[in-house]
Amino acid sequence: MFILKEAVQKPAYFPPGPPVLPVIGNLLSVWMNLKRYKYHHCVWKNWSKKYGKILGLRLGVVNVVVVFGKKYIKEVLSRDVFDGRPDGFFYTIRSFGKKLGIVFSDGATWAKTRRAVLKHLKNFGYSSRAMEANISEEAKAIVELRKIDAGIPIVVNHILDVAIVNILWKLVAGKRYDLNDGRLTLLCDLITKSFQVVDMSGGILTFMPYLRHLFPKIIGYTDLKAVNDDVYKFIKETIHEHRTSLDVNKPRDLIDSFLIDIMEQKDECFTDEELQVICRDLLEAGVETVNNTAVFMLLHIVLNKDIQTQLQAEIDSEIENRPPTLKDRSRMIYTEAVILETLRISSVAAVGIPHMAREDARLGDYIIRKGTFLLLAIHDLHNGDQWKNPDVFKPERFITAEGNLIQSDLLMPFGAGKRRCIGEGLARAELFLFLTHILQRFNLKIPNGDPIPSTEPIDGVTLSAKEFRVIFELRRNK
Numbered sequence: 001m002f003i004l005k006e007a008v009q010k011p012a013y014f015p016p017g018p019p020v021l022p023v024i025g026n027l028l029s030v031w032m033n034l035k036r037y038k039y040h041h042c043v044w045k046n047w048s049k050k051y052g053k054i055l056g057l058r059l060g061v062v063n064v065v066v067v068f069g070k071k072y073i074k075e076v077l078s079r080d081v082f083d084g085r086p087d088g089f090f091y092t093i094r095s096f097g098k099k100l101g102i103v104f105s106d107g108a109t110w111a112k113t114r115r116a117v118l119k120h121l122k123n124f125g126y127s128s129r130a131m132e133a134n135i136s137e138e139a140k141a142i143v144e145l146r147k148i149d150a151g152i153p154i155v156v157n158h159i160l161d162v163a164i165v166n167i168l169w170k171l172v173a174g175k176r177y178d179l180n181d182g183r184l185t186l187l188c189d190l191i192t193k194s195f196q197v198v199d200m201s202g203g204i205l206t207f208m209p210y211l212r213h214l215f216p217k218i219i220g221y222t223d224l225k226a227v228n229d230d231v232y233k234f235i236k237e238t239i240h241e242h243r244t245s246l247d248v249n250k251p252r253d254l255i256d257s258f259l260i261d262i263m264e265q266k267d268e269c270f271t272d273e274e275l276q277v278i279c280r281d282l283l284e285a286g287v288e289t290v291n292n293t294a295v296f297m298l299l300h301i302v303l304n305k306d307i308q309t310q311l312q313a314e315i316d317s318e319i320e321n322r323p324p325t326l327k328d329r330s331r332m333i334y335t336e337a338v339i340l341e342t343l344r345i346s347s348v349a350a351v352g353i354p355h356m357a358r359e360d361a362r363l364g365d366y367i368i369r370k371g372t373f374l375l376l377a378i379h380d381l382h383n384g385d386q387w388k389n390p391d392v393f394k395p396e397r398f399i400t401a402e403g404n405l406i407q408s409d410l411l412m413p414f415g416a417g418k419r420r421c422i423g424e425g426l427a428r429a430e431l432f433l434f435l436t437h438i439l440q441r442f443n444l445k446i447p448n449g450d451p452i453p454s455t456e457p458i459d460g461v462t463l464s465a466k467e468f469r470v471i472f473e474l475r476r477n478k
């Protein structure tokens, strides 16, 4: 086979990486290494052992750099020159072929959109007591539903996702769905499926987009298109309902407020398409991440009986039988440590969300050319040798000898800098309230005869847990 070390000329000072082939670059080696290492983030990690903390890849015709270690990850996250988002087909197919919304846009339009979305979310209760009440209402609904099937084994991977949509959708669209709502459940399943066919680098669809005409199913195009059609049908209907009942003097939620911005032409970037992509960004970024983390959290708890017992002891002594509140967090160090340990060991955003160099810039000893995609090795930062026994789920690593919580700067599940996740506060509040509500009422058990569930994730845009069953057994006197 024709493999030459520098068969394709890499730019001067490009970080070192595996040999590249003409046209496809490293794509063949990625594919072959995936067979061995199973996960994209493990392939990058293995190469970084040989080539260093700033790993240079050529995927198809795109330069991709994977950045390892706290120092360089922080540097990328804090410098404006690296705060772009990739242009590839995978990223823009979800937004009408353009850079719209918050997650995959950049420059001045992104900054304006991010500001406007945060302002509107706050106006409707984001980060307030109303949001807490909203999360608690959903946590109670989850508990009520589990009481019905208490004692019966159930697959837990999707028992939370409609509740998570509801919490966001109340702010975005002023709406709540029944936790068994058929359409919402299907929509969540479709989003999950589409997240599992591609990884965050955008896969073949970004690097060789023309292959979608030849192998649409294999490279994930069929699933992405299906999710596009269904998600936008749902969003367009929701926006239409809002438009037909809009009172410009009484905006009810984010969609109403944005429709008013569009009517008043406050800015040329406020368009109907922009609003649709914002809704999609919030739905996808805010549901899959929280659901996957919460499911991993339940998995670690069901696998570690001692941890479950300690959590329940803390809940019983600090909360007793009243509903949990966010105020309880400051006293519930062990519960908070379990959440941090889950965010560490099961880092669902394994390489963050890709950044892009907006100009040529130096990073370490290398020049990162304008347009280079930057993936951040967050999973490795959270699971590397810098942690003692990183493969062991041990909440105590986040607790000092005096019993205080440790905020480690090696833990960056939500990114950092200007593009830091806008949902961090919401996600942390959801994880706390879901966990405390559930363990206050139930013991979680693996059904007799079921295999011990694996903590090995499913690869994808975000990592997710493989399907497993749990019995929710009502606690005595609860």
Ligand code: HEM
Residues within 6 Å of the ligand: 077, 102, 103, 104, 114, 281, 282, 285, 286, 287, 289, 290, 293, 348, 349, 352, 353, 354, 413, 414, 415, 416, 418, 419, 420, 421, 422, 423, 424, 426, 427
């Ligand atoms: C455990 C849950 C979550 C995790 C682990 C997570 C993680 C992340 C990460 C790593 C980024 C990229 C930061 C960067 O580019 O440097 C991000 C961005 C983002 N997240 Fe989250 N997230 C979570 C929950 C949420 C929620 C609940 C929302 C909904 C409000 C949300 C909305 C967003 C948005 C809109 C962005 C894009 C920000 C931008 O590009 O300016 N996320 N998140």
